[in-house]
Amino acid sequence: MPQHLMNLAQKPLIRLMSLWVKPTVLPVEPASLIDPQAPVIYVLESGGVADATALSVIAERTGLPAPLEPIQYGDQSEPIRLSVLQRRPYLFARRRKAMAPRLTRALHTATRDYPGELQIVPVAVYWGRAPDREDSLWRFLFTENWEIGGRTHKFFTTIVHGRRTLVNISQPLSINALLKTETRPELLERKLFRILRVHFRERRIASLGPDLSHRRMLIGAVVADKAVQKVIAEESRTKSELAEQGNSQELSPESKTDTPNPKLLQKHLYRAEKYAHEIAADVSYPTTRILHRLLTWLWNQLYDGIKLSGVDRLKSVADGRELVYVPCHRSHIDYLLLSYILYEEGYSLPHIAAGINLNLPVVGGILRRGGAFFLRRTFAGNKLYAAVFNAYLKEILQRGHTLEYFVEGGRSRTGRLLPPKAGMLAMTVHAYLRNPRTPVVFVPVYFGYERLLEGKAFTSELAGNKKRKESILGLLGTLKSLRQQYGTVHVNFGEPILLNDLLDTEYPNWREQAVQLDRPEWLPPIVDQLGASIMQTINLSASVTPISILATAALATAQGAVSQQELERQIRMNHQLLATLYRTSNVVIPPLDPIDTIEHAKRLGFIIQRKDDIGPLIFIKRGQSAPLTYFRNNIAHLLILPSLIASAFSNSTARSTKSIQELVQLAYPYLQEEFFIKDEASDARIVSTLNTMKDMSLLESTEGGWRRAPAGTPEAISLLHLAASVTPSLERYYLTIAILEFAPEQSISRKELHARVESCAKRLALTHGKIEGDLYDKHLLKTFLGTLEQRHHLREKEGFLSVHADLEALESKARTLLQQQSRHAILNAAMQSISQISVDS
Template identity: 40%
Template sequence: MQNIYTADSTVHQRAPWWFNLAGQLLQPWVRIRRDPAEPAALLQAGVPVCYVIERDGFSDALILQRACREAGLPNPMQPLAGTRRKRSVFALVRRDGWLFGRIRKRAPNEPLRQLVHSLEGMPEHDVQIVPVSIYVGRAPSRDSGWFRVLFSENWVMVGRFRRLLALLLNGRDTVVHFSAPVSLRSVLGESGEIAPERFARKIARVLRTHFQRIRAAVIGPDLSHRRTVVDAVLNAEPVRAAIAASAAKEKISHAKAWRKANKLVLEIAADYSHPVVRSVSFLLSNFWNKLYDGIAMHHFDKARAAAPGYEVVYVPSHRSHADYLLLSYQLHVSGVVVPHIAAGVNLNLPVIGPILRRGGAFFLRRSFKGNALYPVVFNEYLAQLIDRGVPIEYFIEGGRSRTGRLLTPRAGMLVMTIRAFLRAPRRPVLFQPVYIGYEKLMEGKSYAGELSGQPKEKESLLGLLRGLKVLRQRYGHVALNFGEPIELNPLLDAASADWRAATADPDAKPEWLNSVVDRLAGQIQVNINRAADVNPINLLALALLATPKHAMAERDLLAQLELSKTLLEELPYSDRITLTPMNPAGIIAYGEQMGWIRRVQHPLGDVLVADDEQAVLLSYFRNNVLHLTATAAWVACCFLNNRRMSRASVLRLGRIIYPFIQGELFLPWDEDGFGAQLQATIDFFVRRGLLESAGDGRVLERAPGQDDSAFQLKVIARSLIQAFERYYITIAALVKNGPHTMTGAELENACTLTAQRLSLLNELSAPEFFDKALFRGFIQKLRERRVVWTDEAGKLDYDSALEIMVRDARVILSREVRHSILKITPGGEKEPAATNEVGVTIAGSRDTVQPAEDASGTELHQRHVDAEHHRHAHVDAVTADDGSATTPRE
């Protein structure tokens, strides 16, 4: 007992000579990585050790002996002290025969009974059982041959010949996982009076479950046999009831209805294959090397630490077809189980579809309408995956973003996920948002074409082959940033204290379900944006697209890039934002290298230009990070057409406009939080000299228009000005046409046509300016805030607050832009009566003072307070760029 932790030659010589010789022959082919690296720290000194391995095998015994020797652990081939066992190891599964022997899954009752008998009558003795998992070739490395992945570790119990090939091909990627030891004496004491045979069976079951859990964590759940999932779906009570209902409704036989259901579930179900996943992983490593300069993951360790014990649902942003493969590939090579991915049935193409299906993709139709059986089958399939603990991935935006912004969530998959959890809440659900950021998109040109009115090209194998030409280009770096995870249970607790009562009826739809789904969907989008990656192309797009010709002197561009980086560093949006480490000069050089910008040399200083086609594509990357500069852009917008403005007015107008910006950009603050962020941004601008503060900080003033600081403010402002122009188009169209004259669809169409025409006349380079979805989202937000509603005839009516928004727009939008919009917008001929933000009706070229009618007494009172405050301060509240006063002045 004294030498049980030594690994000297006398101990290891107890193994047969031929066993030691085989170990020496195998040694050059096997490289072992222990997990943990120092397993000796797990053991209790002075207590005999008995190892348990999952499968009986000569090679596994050799690997175990070597791992123990290198770690300074007891030799598994020596007799177990205090017992009659000749070896200190046994296996859960045994084989018969030699080279091609038959596998026998026999429980290790005899070894366990021997161990139990050895403790009888000797209460001071104990044995610590150490489960050891051995994996040969869990994941191929980049320099592995494709043939090796066929013999990598999986759930199949292979024969000795196949195991030998696996060792020869993948032995240098061998993992030996030592689990924490289990005191046999303690377990026996907890079991009470129980027969040794029954106790042995109990311990065997516990060990089998343990090994299955470890294997699932390392190589993924055992879903290799799709038939088991398909059968479970078809035998579920909701599906059986739907089959019977379908047979009765369509007046067909039950067998025919069952075949229809079986066909549907086969259309949906993944056919997960570990060898295929490893094969594709190997092929993708070379593909990514040709396509990208690097793939970075940030905050992944936090995501991995949060996942144990949860059903994980990955909810990434969706910007490219590469999203599917990138996330799965990075998770796989990082040692995390590849999720099952919900993919559109349009991707179930010949050749490609079967590969995606074996990689974990399950397919869903774009619409569930017209087939009563389909939604029941799909819901049950998703419920089966969640019930089995399979990680899932889907895109709540419903499709790829064509603009670079996050799209309004579609809640269908979230509803199905929550209802599946409510049906069987065995494991809590964790939603893991992921931001995926690119520096160049393979689909960029097609996105620009679709936004300009071209029809979306249908996915096809021929189209995929034609698209292979994109492989000739380089697409820079890719970032996968893992956002703050969201637990489902706290959301349910907040919605209803007795939500668990809903689990009794699987068909129930609680009244609080919609509110939970909406809140969850919004929080996912917010957390994705809070994990954004700011790359060099994002910063270049923010700067260059703010100029009329998308050109900027090199000196000005350097200064603007430095300002943007400093703003993001000093006023961090969240602790998960990542920012390029490149300095401004490096960013410009990188943009030239990537082909996004070109340099025009000039004796007075070089100019950097984004050509027209590149400028259109760059708008996508500007939109990726618009939310990060939203507060700065709002403050800057207030000084586009005004030299001087009160701090209170900037904050007040910001609170009015914030709900609409928040809905479009998924900003994380409430109104008070946004106000605090505005205050911090104003202070930053004052420190940088972009604004001057007067009147004890109550009044803000910018430099004249030709000053460098005024130019920098204008560049920041123009990143958000198009959003305000869209808002003005919408509310001006409503006010111009009057109440009870337009339906929601008619308004949406009128806004889109107006924006398209304005874009043509002004050569705007951002096709998302007239994206119908953005107008639809703004109109919906107006409905939510009861500024706009539908009357009994289906026409839109509105509150007087809408006219006030038109008046307030004068502070932000220039007279030229407003007149252009009003001239183009279909409807009446005259501009609605408008006032500025402190109640001044504007007539002709000069401003006259006149109190404004206001729907809100509080708002009107605030305006009078502001005006009185400014009169006491003897300063202007707002001064136009031409020097004319636009507010009361003492």
């Protein structure tokens, strides 16, 4: 049948089908990809009326050229602008690996005498978005890439998934660009065919994920892994009663034999399978669809919206690479939110590492079918479990599944990033090194909330109460929170970290090193560097929320009370300062209005307004200081350098540029470690920040340096409030150093130091209104002590800590960063704490 008659027959059918087919398109505005002046030929992967219908619906909706309309370029005309890379075969027909005639004619025309541009636009249509599953009846009937009886299959998938279809329109391929690399038509044809075939395959994996092997087959592959079999064999050679009880503790050589015990071999094989079942995800497409609908409803109930940034950075690395999402961990919502966003953006769902504490009755099964795999908090003392988990991670990586896990290990209770844990990172890198086929890319993700579902629990824990164990009752208790408002969620994809690039930088000869079952000795430093890079990139991808800016301003005030006028000025100043300092970075700083921000915080229940004879006052609501501290800490790292500069004027009205630089550079390395800051405090960067603060009238330049605004002026008050952002960390350092210096020689251990700092923090919270969590946090104190040791200011001998003589000189200079009242209160608490040691001893 002639093509124009086929078009006439297809168009009514497409019109009819479009009443049912309601596809989603990515990107949302595909017309922006295409040059309207150049002719367009769409290329479908496998064709068919159904795919043409989906594309036609999208073209009409978004203003794209209609795919079934004629096209003219040069002396060549075509009845439609739609081509197919590979036709879907009839029953038992073999797929032909040849270019479609319409594309072939386009290439021949371009190589002869057509001077203009011609755009080849790949279009992938996914009906239902379910990955293939081996040995699955669902796959046989209704999923993509079914080979037998293609047209019959397409009919059923259109009926079942017509309203759950994704149309992914890619960046056009330029014929002129291809002609620069090859002019012979037959070779150009092969090249374009190869480019399109690879593109569609990589796009399919990025959007749907690889084939989902039957869970039983995956578990079988895990148990058969060489490392797992090695541990099973080792533990089956023992005669010890310890092994009879299934314990994997290291056994003495005399308790082992050369020949595996068949009984024990079977026992440990069963244990390995049991561990694999405990760990493995069981992804279910019906569950995914139900969860998508449920989460859409939930977000509408909880949040004013989800603001997404940095998707282009994800798109730049999504195809042809193994993605590992490494978000910061603020809330249990993180798991669901990232998967939801990836699904909405057209990417395959990741396999998510979740703590075994979430494997609750009913809930655990749902999470497992949504992509979660579970791991125990510790692998210590159980070599077989560790081997099985490593083998599972290796299998899902090598099969091309995307991964997601939280390198902090647990949720941050303070709003600061926690130090990265090396476990999952080391296992991922080791798994890649064993088979470095598909490049691995780590994608840091920042979550910025304005209120947390776990807010009350976190506040209780910060007050010193014991952490509550997850339970069904606890989960049901959170349902009451659905009636409350939680503001807007901000999500930002950071700059991807390419593992190969890191390996090339840190260990250039890694490709020549054969890596098998055991981790190489050179791996730990690289994993540490990777963890630090992830944390730094997350912080460099922060989203500044209105609540975090308000919290920074409100907590800088005495007793949490301030005039509304002053609070508005401080919010405006913080926002302007951040927007100026980070205008060329990946930090997201949306525009805001101070009055709207205050009203927003009132609606979320953080502050209240009262009036006196002078005007309106803003107070932090009772019990809301801790939650606001959490959100202040989310962005505290962004203000470290200007806050340090502001602190340099806490006890001085004027300073030289050199003295400011010296003072800032004394304290900055410790803050850099605590807040995972990548950039150094170079002389040039300090001067640049000083000039920014001058432009905002926070400082004045003089012939010899810099001067703060006159006392009592709004600018002087703003400078004082800006200094308050870094004050909690400086006070913690000062308290720790004071206790170390006051303690007699050989009298204070690391454990005792933690106890003394904690007791002083509690005392200062009672006597001076300090926030206890600001002055003592075990993770932050550990980091600070580590930095002191690295810089040779602190040493440990026979279990006791002692300071180097130069630390006292450093402390005498750095103390001027704190106000005198704070220093005296801290010194007094430290001396009383040390005198208690003498009494106790």
